[in-house]
Amino acid sequence: MLKIGLAAFGACLPMSIPAGAQTASDATAETSMTGVPGDPDTGRKILADRKLGNCLACHTVSDMSEHPFQGDVGPTLDGVANRWAPEQLRAILVDAKMMFGDQTIMPGFYTLKVGVDVAEPFQGERILTAQQVEDVVAYLTTLTKDPN
Protein backbone atom coordinates (compact mmCIF):
# COMPACT_ATOMS: atom_id res chain seq x y z
CA MET A 1 0.00 0.00 0.00
CA LEU A 2 2.82 2.29 0.85
CA LYS A 3 4.02 2.16 -2.72
CA ILE A 4 0.62 3.05 -4.09
CA GLY A 5 0.27 5.78 -1.52
CA LEU A 6 3.54 7.27 -2.56
CA ALA A 7 2.63 7.06 -6.20
CA ALA A 8 -0.50 9.06 -5.60
CA PHE A 9 1.56 11.40 -3.52
CA GLY A 10 4.10 11.66 -6.29
CA ALA A 11 1.47 12.92 -8.63
CA CYS A 12 1.42 16.09 -6.57
CA LEU A 13 5.15 16.51 -6.29
CA PRO A 14 6.50 19.32 -8.41
CA MET A 15 9.23 17.02 -9.69
CA SER A 16 6.59 14.99 -11.41
CA ILE A 17 5.94 17.63 -14.02
CA PRO A 18 6.70 15.41 -16.98
CA ALA A 19 8.83 16.17 -19.95
CA GLY A 20 6.53 17.60 -22.56
CA ALA A 21 4.52 19.60 -20.08
CA GLN A 22 4.74 23.21 -21.07
CA THR A 23 7.03 25.60 -19.34
CA ALA A 24 5.54 28.21 -17.12
CA SER A 25 5.91 30.98 -19.65
CA ASP A 26 3.98 29.03 -22.26
CA ALA A 27 1.36 28.01 -19.82
CA THR A 28 0.25 31.31 -18.42
CA ALA A 29 -2.81 33.06 -19.64
CA GLU A 30 -1.88 36.65 -19.01
CA THR A 31 -5.04 38.64 -18.88
CA SER A 32 -8.71 38.24 -18.20
CA MET A 33 -10.20 36.26 -21.04
CA THR A 34 -13.34 38.34 -21.07
CA GLY A 35 -12.15 41.83 -20.22
CA VAL A 36 -14.62 41.74 -17.35
CA PRO A 37 -13.03 41.35 -13.91
CA GLY A 38 -13.93 38.15 -12.09
CA ASP A 39 -16.31 38.18 -9.14
CA PRO A 40 -14.89 36.30 -6.15
CA ASP A 41 -18.31 35.63 -4.55
CA THR A 42 -19.56 33.95 -7.70
CA GLY A 43 -16.24 32.11 -7.95
CA ARG A 44 -16.65 30.76 -4.44
CA LYS A 45 -20.06 29.31 -5.38
CA ILE A 46 -18.62 27.72 -8.52
CA LEU A 47 -15.97 25.90 -6.47
CA ALA A 48 -18.66 24.16 -4.42
CA ASP A 49 -21.19 23.52 -7.20
CA ARG A 50 -21.02 19.86 -8.22
CA LYS A 51 -22.28 20.70 -11.71
CA LEU A 52 -19.70 23.45 -12.24
CA GLY A 53 -16.25 23.48 -10.63
CA ASN A 54 -16.85 20.71 -8.11
CA CYS A 55 -13.37 21.62 -6.92
CA LEU A 56 -14.21 20.45 -3.40
CA ALA A 57 -14.42 16.90 -4.74
CA CYS A 58 -10.63 16.98 -4.83
CA HIS A 59 -9.46 20.01 -2.82
CA THR A 60 -9.99 21.35 0.67
CA VAL A 61 -10.54 25.06 1.33
CA SER A 62 -10.84 26.07 5.00
CA ASP A 63 -12.63 29.27 4.01
CA MET A 64 -15.44 27.02 2.71
CA SER A 65 -15.80 24.86 5.82
CA GLU A 66 -19.59 25.14 5.65
CA HIS A 67 -19.31 22.49 2.92
CA PRO A 68 -18.69 19.08 4.49
CA PHE A 69 -16.89 16.25 2.69
CA GLN A 70 -14.07 18.03 0.95
CA GLY A 71 -11.80 15.65 -0.94
CA ASP A 72 -8.02 15.31 -0.67
CA VAL A 73 -7.07 14.06 -4.13
CA GLY A 74 -5.31 17.37 -4.82
CA PRO A 75 -3.43 19.73 -2.48
CA THR A 76 -5.37 22.12 -0.26
CA LEU A 77 -6.15 25.43 -1.94
CA ASP A 78 -5.42 27.29 1.30
CA GLY A 79 -2.70 29.83 0.55
CA VAL A 80 -2.85 29.06 -3.16
CA ALA A 81 -2.61 32.78 -3.97
CA ASN A 82 0.86 32.80 -2.38
CA ARG A 83 2.03 29.94 -4.55
CA TRP A 84 0.71 30.98 -7.94
CA ALA A 85 0.22 34.30 -9.68
CA PRO A 86 -3.26 35.04 -11.06
CA GLU A 87 -2.16 34.32 -14.65
CA GLN A 88 -0.81 30.94 -13.54
CA LEU A 89 -4.03 30.13 -11.72
CA ARG A 90 -5.93 31.00 -14.88
CA ALA A 91 -3.68 28.68 -16.87
CA ILE A 92 -4.17 25.82 -14.37
CA LEU A 93 -7.92 26.21 -14.67
CA VAL A 94 -8.04 26.50 -18.45
CA ASP A 95 -6.15 23.24 -18.99
CA ALA A 96 -4.47 21.63 -16.01
CA LYS A 97 -2.68 19.22 -18.34
CA MET A 98 -0.59 22.06 -19.75
CA MET A 99 0.60 22.77 -16.23
CA PHE A 100 0.80 19.37 -14.56
CA GLY A 101 1.21 17.01 -17.52
CA ASP A 102 -1.12 14.66 -19.34
CA GLN A 103 -1.52 12.27 -16.44
CA THR A 104 -3.14 14.73 -14.06
CA ILE A 105 -6.56 13.84 -12.70
CA MET A 106 -7.59 17.51 -12.64
CA PRO A 107 -9.97 18.27 -15.50
CA GLY A 108 -9.32 21.12 -17.91
CA PHE A 109 -12.14 23.54 -17.24
CA TYR A 110 -11.89 25.67 -20.36
CA THR A 111 -10.63 23.36 -23.07
CA LEU A 112 -12.09 21.16 -25.77
CA LYS A 113 -9.27 18.66 -25.36
CA VAL A 114 -11.41 16.05 -23.63
CA GLY A 115 -11.72 12.26 -23.41
CA VAL A 116 -13.47 9.86 -25.82
CA ASP A 117 -17.24 9.31 -26.02
CA VAL A 118 -18.32 12.58 -24.40
CA ALA A 119 -21.99 12.28 -23.39
CA GLU A 120 -24.39 14.15 -25.60
CA PRO A 121 -25.26 17.17 -23.47
CA PHE A 122 -21.55 17.94 -22.99
CA GLN A 123 -20.35 17.48 -26.57
CA GLY A 124 -18.50 20.53 -27.86
CA GLU A 125 -18.96 22.21 -24.50
CA ARG A 126 -16.38 23.41 -22.00
CA ILE A 127 -17.00 22.72 -18.32
CA LEU A 128 -16.94 26.42 -17.39
CA THR A 129 -17.47 29.60 -19.37
CA ALA A 130 -14.62 32.09 -19.70
CA GLN A 131 -16.32 34.39 -17.22
CA GLN A 132 -16.75 31.55 -14.71
CA VAL A 133 -13.01 30.86 -15.00
CA GLU A 134 -12.36 34.53 -14.22
CA ASP A 135 -14.70 34.35 -11.22
CA VAL A 136 -12.86 31.29 -9.87
CA VAL A 137 -9.48 32.97 -10.40
CA ALA A 138 -10.77 36.04 -8.57
CA TYR A 139 -11.79 33.90 -5.61
CA LEU A 140 -8.54 31.89 -5.58
CA THR A 141 -6.51 35.10 -5.38
CA THR A 142 -8.25 35.80 -2.05
CA LEU A 143 -6.87 32.57 -0.55
CA THR A 144 -3.76 34.03 1.04
CA LYS A 145 -3.86 32.17 4.35
CA ASP A 146 -1.30 29.37 4.23
CA PRO A 147 -2.29 25.94 5.51
CA ASN A 148 -1.31 25.45 9.14
Next chain:
Amino acid sequence: MNNAKTGLAATLALAVGLAAVGPAHSDPVDDTLVIDGELEMVTRVKAPEGHPFDEVISGWHYRTDETRALEADTFQNPGMLYTQRGEEVWNTVEGEAGKSCASCHEDASASMKGVGAHYPKWNAAAGKPFNLELQINDCRVSNMQAEPYKFDDPDQKALVTFVKHQSLGMPMQIDLSEGEMQQWWERGKERYYLRMGQLNLACATCHENYNGNYIRADHLSQGNVNGFPTYRLKQANMVSLHNRFRGCIRDTRAEQPKAFSDDLMALEVYVTWRGTGLSIETPAVRQ
Protein backbone atom coordinates in the same frame (compact mmCIF):
# COMPACT_ATOMS: atom_id res chain seq x y z
CA MET B 1 8.27 11.31 -15.26
CA ASN B 2 11.09 12.93 -13.37
CA ASN B 3 12.72 15.69 -15.31
CA ALA B 4 11.47 19.12 -14.52
CA LYS B 5 12.71 20.71 -17.72
CA THR B 6 13.64 24.32 -17.99
CA GLY B 7 14.72 26.73 -15.36
CA LEU B 8 11.34 28.33 -15.43
CA ALA B 9 9.59 25.07 -14.91
CA ALA B 10 11.90 24.38 -12.02
CA THR B 11 11.11 27.71 -10.39
CA LEU B 12 7.51 26.95 -10.91
CA ALA B 13 8.06 23.61 -9.34
CA LEU B 14 9.50 25.30 -6.28
CA ALA B 15 6.41 27.42 -6.16
CA VAL B 16 4.36 24.27 -5.69
CA GLY B 17 6.77 23.11 -3.04
CA LEU B 18 4.05 23.39 -0.47
CA ALA B 19 1.88 21.03 -2.40
CA ALA B 20 4.58 18.45 -1.90
CA VAL B 21 3.32 18.14 1.65
CA GLY B 22 0.69 16.37 -0.32
CA PRO B 23 -2.89 15.38 0.21
CA ALA B 24 -3.65 13.55 3.42
CA HIS B 25 -3.61 10.04 2.07
CA SER B 26 -5.63 7.61 4.17
CA ASP B 27 -4.56 4.03 4.11
CA PRO B 28 -7.16 1.29 3.85
CA VAL B 29 -8.27 0.26 7.33
CA ASP B 30 -6.21 -2.48 8.93
CA ASP B 31 -8.84 -5.04 9.87
CA THR B 32 -9.85 -8.64 9.19
CA LEU B 33 -13.16 -9.65 7.68
CA VAL B 34 -14.62 -12.69 9.40
CA ILE B 35 -18.21 -13.52 8.50
CA ASP B 36 -20.27 -14.42 11.57
CA GLY B 37 -17.09 -14.98 13.53
CA GLU B 38 -16.45 -18.12 11.47
CA LEU B 39 -15.46 -17.63 7.88
CA GLU B 40 -12.23 -15.68 7.46
CA MET B 41 -12.07 -13.85 4.15
CA VAL B 42 -9.04 -13.00 2.05
CA THR B 43 -9.29 -9.23 1.62
CA ARG B 44 -5.61 -8.53 0.88
CA VAL B 45 -3.53 -10.71 -1.36
CA LYS B 46 -0.35 -10.60 -3.40
CA ALA B 47 -1.18 -9.33 -6.87
CA PRO B 48 -0.89 -11.63 -9.89
CA GLU B 49 2.09 -11.22 -12.17
CA GLY B 50 1.89 -8.23 -14.48
CA HIS B 51 -0.38 -6.30 -12.08
CA PRO B 52 0.42 -2.63 -11.43
CA PHE B 53 0.13 -3.14 -7.64
CA ASP B 54 2.04 -5.36 -5.23
CA GLU B 55 -1.08 -6.08 -3.26
CA VAL B 56 -4.71 -6.41 -4.24
CA ILE B 57 -7.08 -5.00 -1.62
CA SER B 58 -10.82 -5.47 -1.26
CA GLY B 59 -13.04 -2.40 -1.25
CA TRP B 60 -14.18 -3.55 2.21
CA HIS B 61 -11.02 -2.02 3.73
CA TYR B 62 -11.96 1.43 2.46
CA ARG B 63 -15.36 1.59 4.09
CA THR B 64 -16.34 2.95 7.51
CA ASP B 65 -16.39 0.89 10.71
CA GLU B 66 -20.19 0.66 10.55
CA THR B 67 -20.29 -0.46 6.94
CA ARG B 68 -17.58 -3.06 7.49
CA ALA B 69 -19.43 -4.42 10.51
CA LEU B 70 -22.66 -4.78 8.52
CA GLU B 71 -20.94 -7.05 6.04
CA ALA B 72 -19.37 -9.21 8.75
CA ASP B 73 -22.76 -10.12 10.23
CA THR B 74 -25.13 -12.15 8.07
CA PHE B 75 -28.15 -11.12 10.10
CA GLN B 76 -27.41 -7.45 9.71
CA ASN B 77 -26.23 -7.53 6.11
CA PRO B 78 -29.18 -6.08 4.14
CA GLY B 79 -27.91 -7.89 1.02
CA MET B 80 -28.88 -11.23 2.59
CA LEU B 81 -32.55 -10.45 1.95
CA TYR B 82 -31.77 -10.51 -1.74
CA THR B 83 -29.94 -13.80 -1.38
CA GLN B 84 -33.11 -15.22 0.17
CA ARG B 85 -35.20 -13.80 -2.63
CA GLY B 86 -32.75 -15.36 -5.10
CA GLU B 87 -33.33 -18.75 -3.52
CA GLU B 88 -37.06 -18.37 -4.09
CA VAL B 89 -36.45 -17.53 -7.73
CA TRP B 90 -34.13 -20.54 -8.00
CA ASN B 91 -37.01 -22.79 -6.97
CA THR B 92 -39.72 -21.12 -9.06
CA VAL B 93 -40.96 -22.78 -12.24
CA GLU B 94 -41.02 -20.40 -15.19
CA GLY B 95 -41.29 -20.75 -18.97
CA GLU B 96 -42.78 -23.22 -21.44
CA ALA B 97 -40.58 -26.11 -20.37
CA GLY B 98 -42.14 -26.07 -16.92
CA LYS B 99 -38.82 -26.02 -15.13
CA SER B 100 -37.07 -24.09 -12.39
CA CYS B 101 -33.32 -23.73 -11.98
CA ALA B 102 -33.60 -26.38 -9.28
CA SER B 103 -35.20 -28.86 -11.71
CA CYS B 104 -31.79 -29.31 -13.30
CA HIS B 105 -29.24 -27.92 -10.87
CA GLU B 106 -30.95 -29.18 -7.70
CA ASP B 107 -29.25 -28.02 -4.52
CA ALA B 108 -27.43 -24.79 -5.31
CA SER B 109 -25.17 -25.08 -2.27
CA ALA B 110 -23.63 -28.09 -4.00
CA SER B 111 -24.10 -27.43 -7.72
CA MET B 112 -23.23 -23.72 -7.65
CA LYS B 113 -20.44 -23.84 -5.08
CA GLY B 114 -17.39 -22.18 -6.59
CA VAL B 115 -19.11 -21.46 -9.91
CA GLY B 116 -19.41 -17.68 -9.46
CA ALA B 117 -15.77 -17.39 -8.41
CA HIS B 118 -14.68 -18.36 -11.94
CA TYR B 119 -16.83 -15.97 -13.98
CA PRO B 120 -16.60 -14.38 -16.51
CA LYS B 121 -15.84 -17.57 -18.40
CA TRP B 122 -15.34 -18.32 -22.08
CA ASN B 123 -18.51 -19.51 -23.82
CA ALA B 124 -17.56 -21.31 -27.02
CA ALA B 125 -21.07 -21.38 -28.48
CA ALA B 126 -21.49 -17.62 -28.11
CA GLY B 127 -17.86 -16.93 -29.06
CA LYS B 128 -17.43 -14.49 -26.18
CA PRO B 129 -17.04 -14.40 -22.42
CA PHE B 130 -20.18 -14.97 -20.37
CA ASN B 131 -20.76 -13.47 -16.97
CA LEU B 132 -23.33 -15.00 -14.63
CA GLU B 133 -26.11 -12.79 -15.97
CA LEU B 134 -25.52 -13.98 -19.54
CA GLN B 135 -25.16 -17.63 -18.46
CA ILE B 136 -28.40 -17.48 -16.49
CA ASN B 137 -30.24 -15.83 -19.38
CA ASP B 138 -28.92 -18.57 -21.63
CA CYS B 139 -30.33 -21.21 -19.29
CA ARG B 140 -33.65 -19.38 -19.15
CA VAL B 141 -33.94 -19.23 -22.93
CA SER B 142 -32.47 -22.61 -23.94
CA ASN B 143 -33.34 -24.75 -20.96
CA MET B 144 -36.52 -23.22 -19.55
CA GLN B 145 -38.01 -21.61 -22.64
CA ALA B 146 -38.50 -18.49 -20.59
CA GLU B 147 -37.82 -14.86 -21.47
CA PRO B 148 -34.29 -13.62 -20.75
CA TYR B 149 -34.15 -11.12 -17.91
CA LYS B 150 -33.92 -7.48 -18.80
CA PHE B 151 -30.82 -5.80 -17.37
CA ASP B 152 -31.20 -5.22 -13.63
CA ASP B 153 -34.57 -6.93 -13.34
CA PRO B 154 -34.87 -7.35 -9.54
CA ASP B 155 -35.10 -11.13 -10.01
CA GLN B 156 -31.91 -11.12 -12.09
CA LYS B 157 -30.05 -9.28 -9.36
CA ALA B 158 -31.45 -11.56 -6.66
CA LEU B 159 -30.61 -14.74 -8.57
CA VAL B 160 -27.08 -13.62 -9.44
CA THR B 161 -26.56 -12.62 -5.80
CA PHE B 162 -27.80 -16.05 -4.68
CA VAL B 163 -25.61 -17.97 -7.14
CA LYS B 164 -22.53 -15.86 -6.37
CA HIS B 165 -23.14 -16.21 -2.64
CA GLN B 166 -22.63 -19.98 -2.98
CA SER B 167 -18.93 -19.11 -3.51
CA LEU B 168 -18.66 -16.94 -0.40
CA GLY B 169 -15.05 -16.92 0.82
CA MET B 170 -13.67 -18.68 -2.24
CA PRO B 171 -10.88 -16.98 -4.20
CA MET B 172 -11.83 -15.14 -7.36
CA GLN B 173 -9.89 -16.67 -10.24
CA ILE B 174 -10.76 -16.63 -13.93
CA ASP B 175 -9.35 -18.80 -16.69
CA LEU B 176 -7.71 -16.67 -19.35
CA SER B 177 -6.38 -19.64 -21.32
CA GLU B 178 -9.79 -20.65 -22.71
CA GLY B 179 -10.90 -19.48 -26.16
CA GLU B 180 -10.15 -15.83 -26.82
CA MET B 181 -10.16 -14.74 -23.19
CA GLN B 182 -6.68 -13.26 -23.52
CA GLN B 183 -7.82 -10.92 -26.31
CA TRP B 184 -10.79 -9.85 -24.23
CA TRP B 185 -8.44 -9.19 -21.33
CA GLU B 186 -6.27 -7.00 -23.60
CA ARG B 187 -9.28 -5.11 -24.82
CA GLY B 188 -10.48 -4.59 -21.24
CA LYS B 189 -7.07 -3.33 -20.22
CA GLU B 190 -7.04 -0.80 -23.02
CA ARG B 191 -10.45 0.38 -21.92
CA TYR B 192 -9.28 0.63 -18.31
CA TYR B 193 -6.59 3.14 -19.24
CA LEU B 194 -8.65 5.02 -21.84
CA ARG B 195 -9.41 8.63 -20.94
CA MET B 196 -13.09 9.30 -21.43
CA GLY B 197 -15.73 11.94 -21.13
CA GLN B 198 -15.65 15.68 -20.69
CA LEU B 199 -13.74 15.21 -17.43
CA ASN B 200 -11.13 13.21 -19.33
CA LEU B 201 -10.63 10.41 -16.80
CA ALA B 202 -9.78 6.72 -17.11
CA CYS B 203 -10.70 4.01 -14.62
CA ALA B 204 -7.02 3.95 -13.72
CA THR B 205 -6.90 7.69 -13.02
CA CYS B 206 -9.11 7.20 -9.97
CA HIS B 207 -8.67 3.57 -8.92
CA GLU B 208 -4.98 3.12 -9.72
CA ASN B 209 -3.46 6.54 -9.10
CA TYR B 210 -5.62 7.84 -6.26
CA ASN B 211 -6.96 4.89 -4.29
CA GLY B 212 -6.63 5.78 -0.62
CA ASN B 213 -7.63 9.39 -1.25
CA TYR B 214 -11.00 10.92 -0.62
CA ILE B 215 -13.02 12.21 -3.53
CA ARG B 216 -15.71 14.15 -1.66
CA ALA B 217 -16.94 11.69 0.99
CA ASP B 218 -15.86 8.61 -0.97
CA HIS B 219 -12.71 6.82 0.09
CA LEU B 220 -11.38 5.67 -3.28
CA SER B 221 -10.62 1.96 -3.43
CA GLN B 222 -8.86 -0.12 -6.06
CA GLY B 223 -12.28 -0.72 -7.66
CA ASN B 224 -12.37 -4.49 -7.24
CA VAL B 225 -15.36 -6.59 -8.20
CA ASN B 226 -15.24 -9.46 -5.69
CA GLY B 227 -18.27 -8.19 -3.75
CA PHE B 228 -20.77 -7.92 -6.63
CA PRO B 229 -23.67 -7.65 -6.72
CA THR B 230 -23.13 -5.35 -3.73
CA TYR B 231 -25.61 -3.79 -1.36
CA ARG B 232 -25.15 -0.03 -1.57
CA LEU B 233 -26.34 1.91 1.46
CA LYS B 234 -26.63 5.10 -0.60
CA GLN B 235 -29.13 3.43 -2.94
CA ALA B 236 -30.62 1.08 -0.33
CA ASN B 237 -30.52 -1.58 -3.00
CA MET B 238 -28.42 -4.24 -4.66
CA VAL B 239 -26.20 -2.87 -7.39
CA SER B 240 -25.03 -5.07 -10.23
CA LEU B 241 -21.51 -4.82 -11.60
CA HIS B 242 -22.49 -3.33 -14.94
CA ASN B 243 -24.63 -0.79 -13.15
CA ARG B 244 -21.56 0.23 -11.13
CA PHE B 245 -19.39 0.40 -14.27
CA ARG B 246 -21.99 2.55 -15.96
CA GLY B 247 -22.18 4.83 -12.93
CA CYS B 248 -18.42 5.36 -12.85
CA ILE B 249 -18.43 6.08 -16.59
CA ARG B 250 -21.35 8.51 -16.27
CA ASP B 251 -19.38 10.42 -13.64
CA THR B 252 -16.72 11.20 -16.23
CA ARG B 253 -19.48 12.70 -18.40
CA ALA B 254 -18.98 10.03 -21.05
CA GLU B 255 -21.65 8.11 -22.96
CA GLN B 256 -22.48 4.94 -21.00
CA PRO B 257 -21.99 1.68 -22.90
CA LYS B 258 -24.93 -0.74 -22.68
CA ALA B 259 -24.89 -3.42 -20.01
CA PHE B 260 -23.28 -6.64 -21.34
CA SER B 261 -21.93 -4.77 -24.39
CA ASP B 262 -18.54 -5.99 -25.62
CA ASP B 263 -16.92 -2.96 -23.99
CA LEU B 264 -18.28 -3.74 -20.56
CA MET B 265 -17.72 -7.48 -20.89
CA ALA B 266 -14.07 -6.81 -21.75
CA LEU B 267 -13.80 -4.52 -18.74
CA GLU B 268 -15.39 -7.18 -16.54
CA VAL B 269 -12.82 -9.75 -17.67
CA TYR B 270 -9.92 -7.38 -17.05
CA VAL B 271 -11.12 -5.92 -13.74
CA THR B 272 -11.99 -9.39 -12.41
CA TRP B 273 -8.41 -10.44 -13.18
CA ARG B 274 -7.13 -7.39 -11.28
CA GLY B 275 -8.83 -8.77 -8.17
CA THR B 276 -7.45 -12.29 -8.54
CA GLY B 277 -7.27 -14.14 -5.23
CA LEU B 278 -9.69 -11.97 -3.27
CA SER B 279 -12.53 -13.86 -1.58
CA ILE B 280 -15.98 -13.61 -3.09
CA GLU B 281 -17.87 -11.34 -0.66
CA THR B 282 -21.30 -11.35 -2.29
CA PRO B 283 -23.37 -9.70 -1.01
CA ALA B 284 -20.76 -7.13 0.01
CA VAL B 285 -21.91 -3.92 1.71
CA ARG B 286 -20.62 -0.62 0.35
CA GLN B 287 -21.47 3.03 0.88
